[in-house]
Amino acid sequence: MICVLTGGTGGAKFVDGLRQVMPSEEITLVVNTGDDLLWWGLYVSPDIDSITYVLSGMLSRERGWGVKGDTFLCLQAMGQLGEPTWFHTGDRDLAVHLLRSRLLAEGRTLSEATSIVCGKLGVKARILPMSNSRVETRVDTPIGELSFEEYFVQRWYQDPVKSVRFAGASDAEPAPGVIEAITSADAVLLAPSNPVTSIGPILAVPGIREALLSARGKIAAISPIVGNSPVAGPAGILMAAQGLPCSIAGVAQAYEDFLDILVCDTRDARAADALRKNGLRVQCTQTIMRSAEDKAALAREVLALVSPAPSSAESSTSDTSFRPLGRQP
Amino acid sequence: MICVLTGGTGGAKFVDGLRQVMPSEEITLVVNTGDDLLWWGLYVSPDIDSITYVLSGMLSRERGWGVKGDTFLCLQAMGQLGEPTWFHTGDRDLAVHLLRSRLLAEGRTLSEATSIVCGKLGVKARILPMSNSRVETRVDTPIGELSFEEYFVQRWYQDPVKSVRFAGASDAEPAPGVIEAITSADAVLLAPSNPVTSIGPILAVPGIREALLSARGKIAAISPIVGNSPVAGPAGILMAAQGLPCSIAGVAQAYEDFLDILVCDTRDARAADALRKNGLRVQCTQTIMRSAEDKAALAREVLALVSPAPSSAESSTSDTSFRPLGRQP
Numbered sequence: 001m002i003c004v005l006t007g008g009t010g011g012a013k014f015v016d017g018l019r020q021v022m023p024s025e026e027i028t029l030v031v032n033t034g035d036d037l038l039w040w041g042l043y044v045s046p047d048i049d050s051i052t053y054v055l056s057g058m059l060s061r062e063r064g065w066g067v068k069g070d071t072f073l074c075l076q077a078m079g080q081l082g083e084p085t086w087f088h089t090g091d092r093d094l095a096v097h098l099l100r101s102r103l104l105a106e107g108r109t110l111s112e113a114t115s116i117v118c119g120k121l122g123v124k125a126r127i128l129p130m131s132n133s134r135v136e137t138r139v140d141t142p143i144g145e146l147s148f149e150e151y152f153v154q155r156w157y158q159d160p161v162k163s164v165r166f167a168g169a170s171d172a173e174p175a176p177g178v179i180e181a182i183t184s185a186d187a188v189l190l191a192p193s194n195p196v197t198s199i200g201p202i203l204a205v206p207g208i209r210e211a212l213l214s215a216r217g218k219i220a221a222i223s224p225i226v227g228n229s230p231v232a233g234p235a236g237i238l239m240a241a242q243g244l245p246c247s248i249a250g251v252a253q254a255y256e257d258f259l260d261i262l263v264c265d266t267r268d269a270r271a272a273d274a275l276r277k278n279g280l281r282v283q284c285t286q287t288i289m290r291s292a293e294d295k296a297a298l299a300r301e302v303l304a305l306v307s308p309a310p311s312s313a314e315s316s317t318s319d320t321s322f323r324p325l326g327r328q329p
Numbered sequence: 330m331i332c333v334l335t336g337g338t339g340g341a342k343f344v345d346g347l348r349q350v351m352p353s354e355e356i357t358l359v360v361n362t363g364d365d366l367l368w369w370g371l372y373v374s375p376d377i378d379s380i381t382y383v384l385s386g387m388l389s390r391e392r393g394w395g396v397k398g399d400t401f402l403c404l405q406a407m408g409q410l411g412e413p414t415w416f417h418t419g420d421r422d423l424a425v426h427l428l429r430s431r432l433l434a435e436g437r438t439l440s441e442a443t444s445i446v447c448g449k450l451g452v453k454a455r456i457l458p459m460s461n462s463r464v465e466t467r468v469d470t471p472i473g474e475l476s477f478e479e480y481f482v483q484r485w486y487q488d489p490v491k492s493v494r495f496a497g498a499s500d501a502e503p504a505p506g507v508i509e510a511i512t513s514a515d516a517v518l519l520a521p522s523n524p525v526t527s528i529g530p531i532l533a534v535p536g537i538r539e540a541l542l543s544a545r546g547k548i549a550a551i552s553p554i555v556g557n558s559p560v561a562g563p564a565g566i567l568m569a570a571q572g573l574p575c576s577i578a579g580v581a582q583a584y585e586d587f588l589d590i591l592v593c594d595t596r597d598a599r600a601a602d603a604l605r606k607n608g609l610r611v612q613c614t615q616t617i618m619r620s621a622e623d624k625a626a627l628a629r630e631v632l633a634l635v636s637p638a639p640s641s642a643e644s645s646t647s648d649t650s651f652r653p654l655g656r657q658p
Contacts, residue, residue, distance in 0.1 A: 041431030073400055077424035081449045091420040095406035102370030120410045 002217070002303070003185035007032030007198025009064040009232060010224045011191035012050040017295030018189075019055055022303065024124040028181040030208075032193070033110065033129045034137035034166055034201030035148045039087050040078060042097040043104050046149065047198070048114055048129060049096060056121040058092075067092040086154040111175045128181065130202040133172035137197050138165050139238075148197055157234035161241040164196055169204035174211075182211040187306035190221035192231065192287065195254040196238040212258040218306040220261040222287060222298070223251045227267045231288065247271060252280055261305055263287065263298075331546070331632070332514035336361030336527025338393040338561060339553045340520035341379040346624030347518075348384055351632065353453040357510040359537075361522070362439065362458045363466035363495055363530030364477045368416050369407060371426040372433050375478065376527070377443055377458060378425060385450035387421075396421040415483040440504045457510065459531040462501035466526050467494050468567075477526055486563035490570040493525055498533035503540075511540040516635035519550035521560065521616065524583040525567040541587040547635040549590040551616060551627070552580045556596045560617065576600060581609055590634055592616065592627075 002022075006015060006029055018027060032047045046065065053059035053067060060068040070090030079085040089097060096117055103113040109132040118127055137148040141159035151157060182188055193199050203209050212219060228247050230236045236246035244250035248264040248271050255262075262280055264272055265287040272282040283305055289295045331351075335344060335358055347356060361376045375394065382388035382396060389397040399419030408414040418426060425446055432442040438461040447456055466477040470488035480486060511517055522528050532538050541548060557576050559565045565575035573579035577593040577600050584591075591609055593601055594616040601611040612634055618624045 040427045041434055042427070067406075071400060071402055071420065073420040074403065074423045074427075077396075077421040078427065081424055081428050081446070083424070083428060091400065091402040091423075092406040094403045094420075094423065095410055095412070098369045098371070098403075098407065099410050099412060105370055117410070 001026050001028065001185055002187045002189060002306075003028045003030060003181045004189045004191055005030045005199055005202050006051060006191035006193055007035070007047040007202070008193045009050070011047070011193040011198060012054050012059065012064065013289045013295055014191040014222060014299065015051055016054045016059070016061075016292070017289065017297075017299035018303075019125070020292065020296040021300045024055060027125040028177070028185070029125060029127045030130055030178050030181060030202060031127060032198045032201050033131060034135050034197065035152075036134070036136070037087070037147060037149050039089065039097070040083060042094075042101040044087070044089065044097050045100070045110070045114075045129070048127060049093070051127055052096070052114070052118060052121060052123060055118075055123040055125050055127070058121070066090050087149060109175075111177075126177070126181075128178050129175045130178060130208065131172040131205050132175045133168060135169045135172045135201055135205065136167040137201055138167050139197075140164070152234065157237065161234075161237050163241055164200070164238060166201045166204040169201065170206065172205045174205050174207050179207055179211045182208065183215050185215065185217045186308065187217040187303075188212065188215050188219045189302060189306070190219070190255065192222040192224040194224060194230070194233060194235040194238060195244070195251055196235065196242050199254070200242075209258070215258070218260045218308075219255075219258055220263055220302055220306050221251060221255050221259055222302060223248045223262060223264040223268070225251055226265040226287060248282075249275060263302055263305065330355050330357065330514055331516045331518060331635075332357045332359060332510045333518045333520055334359045334528055334531050335380060335520035335522055336364070336376040336531070337522045338379070340376070340522040340527060341383045341388065341393065342618045342624055343518075343520040343551060343628065344380055345383045345388070345390075345621070346618065346626075346628035347632075348454070349621065349625040350629045353384060356454040357506070357514070358454060358456045359459055359507050359510060359531060360456060361527045361530050362460060363464050363526065364481075365463070365465070366416070366476060366478050368418060368426070369412060371423075371430040373416070373418065373426050374429070374439070374443075374458070377456060378422070380456055381425070381443070381447060381450060381452055384447075384452040384454050384456070387450070395419050416478060438504070440506075455506070455510075457507050458504045459507060459537065460501040460534045461504045462497060464498045464501045464530055464534065465496040466530055467496050468526075469493070481563065486566065490563075490566050492570055493529070493567060495530050495533040498530065499535065501534045503534050503536050508536055508540045511537065512544050514544065514546045515637065516546040516632075517541065517544050517548045518631060518635070519548070519584065521551040521553040523553060523559070523562060523564040523567060524573070524580055525564065525571050528583070529571075538587070544587070547589045547637075548587055549592055549631055549635050550580060550584050550588055551631060552577045552591060552593040552597070554580055555594040555616060577611075578604060592631055592634065
């Protein structure tokens with residue numbers, strides 16, 4: 001059983017690889033909910049949606065979010081009604097938001113609503129929101145404090161960032177199962193997600209960082225920074241705002257208290273050497289995921305690294321020879 | 330200024346004619362809300378929607394409900410999530426339900442939400458829900474009591490009907506403006522709607538029947554029954570359940586305490602004679618509305634009938650010579 005902390009499009013891509021190389025039933029995902037928003041009166045959880053769509057085979061790989069082949073006629077009609085349209089919810093995508101919103105209105109928790117939606121869509125992995133409490137990522141900019149989606153989607157991360165905070169985090173509790181999933185997993189993986197606004201909110205929930213410190217399995221993070229630039233999105237700007245260098249060293253620093261292994265791109269070999277001198281185990285590999293094969297190869301390599309009885313030569317050569325962690329001797 | 334009591338597809342067709350022959354600004358519509366339902370957690374008001382779509386030019390004339398050219402991808406996705414799909418909300422149509430539901434959740438009344446939606450869609454007529462209280466048409470059948478939409482749409486009005494009641498009506502109040510619109514109108518028209526489940530709920534709201542009895546303008550009803558059959562839908566079954574014959578006599582009986590003029594089809598000339606002997610003014614004309622021209626002709630004829638200074642020869646011969654009631658000498 002492995003546990004993955006994830007958020008954002010990088011996280012979704014990595015999970016798309018994982019599901020190719022191990023049984024989904026053996027994956028528990030702890031997902032960022034700091035980006036959640038009320039949109040047209042509906043509760044939208046962008047990172048839970050992306051992971052749900054990846055694992056049900058519904059994700060639009062072209063866009064990296066939403067449902068493949070979706071249309072946007074309701075969005076267009078909302079625009080004609082004078083409603084905001086900057087957050088692109090597709091017509092098929094709306095179904096998940098409608099169902100979740102109704103379940104929440106009926107008194108279900110976000111965990112329960114997520115589990116019900118996953119059940120309906122045949123998702124076999126366990127998707128856990130980081131918390132059932134509202135934790136909202138707030139980005140402070142010269143035009144005022146923005147929600148993450150306002151900053152990222154509405155304004156295309158053009159605003160300088162003064163700081164980031166996670167409103168509500170100090171009063172939040174981890175969702176049921178989160179702590180146990182982390183502490184009891186054979187390995188914990190931090191997806192190549194933005195360390196500040198995708199993984200940061202998860203770590204800000206009281207108890208989760210402590211769970212990582214007492215995890216029995218190895219903890220590996222895949223760097224979303226390659227050659228001192230983020231693979232996608234505003235990770236660099238946001239890391240700088242939090243006093244972290246935009247480099248694999250910055251990623252290592254964000255996770256330094258609990259990280260066992262950092263997986264970085266081969267382009268960062270020199271920076272990796274520097275980190276190794278500080279005692280961190282660092283593995284350089286191909287981390288850019290362009291194809292399904294890229295995703296599977298990265299997932300396979302990461303799993304081999306964290307395996308208690310590694311047989312990386314075997315596990316990285318063919319799909320059929322791969323044995324998921326939980327079944328290894 | 331004229332006031333129209335309306336509901337259902339017959340009502341929508343008649344209003345489509347009215348808007349062709351008089352300024353929309355001079356029409357107030359009092360609309361049935363007994364069919365309203367919570368659908369996927371959204372508040373849907375089928376009759377208000379149809380009238381809104383007619384008056385904004387958005388109605389699908391092929392279907393008689395919903396938005397023309399609409400698609401149903403969210404509906405399909407809801408089906409995949411195991412949610413009910415018998416009530417067909419289109420992707421564009423959803424926008425109105427989303428906006429209205431959000432406005433209601435924010436504390437607006439149905440009147441206010443309707444007015445806001447109409448404003449956004451450029452509707453110039455005034456659309457009033459019969460009441461801002463929840464009045465629910467309940468149809469008692471051998472399988473139990475059904476909501477109107479369950480009876481009509483989900484089960485295709487196949488169930489025998491024991492009785493119909495309007496739950497909540499006795500505690501309901503007319504929405505703001507309804508009583509004044511009826512009492513002060515130059516004429517009140519009852520659209521060719523189902524007398525039991527489209528007009529019946531309106532008349533069941535305390536105060537509305539009394540307002541009709543004290544209206545200063547003439548009151549005319551267009552019969553939805555032609556040759557002892559309803560033009561469409563279950564009006565005959567529902568009238569029988571309420572002890573009314575399925576005939577123009579049954580329509581006259583439903584409205585007998587306040588009706589001045591009954592407009593019926595030429596096919597009912599003999600039955601019309603019988604009603605005239607009882608002292609009712611009855612006008613026979615072509616009431617089946619197949620084309621835009623049919624709708625306009627019926628609307629023009631009805632307006633001429635209720636005009637305080639009728640010039641029906643003039644007003645029924647050409648569009649340009651038509652002078653709306655409010656402007657006649």
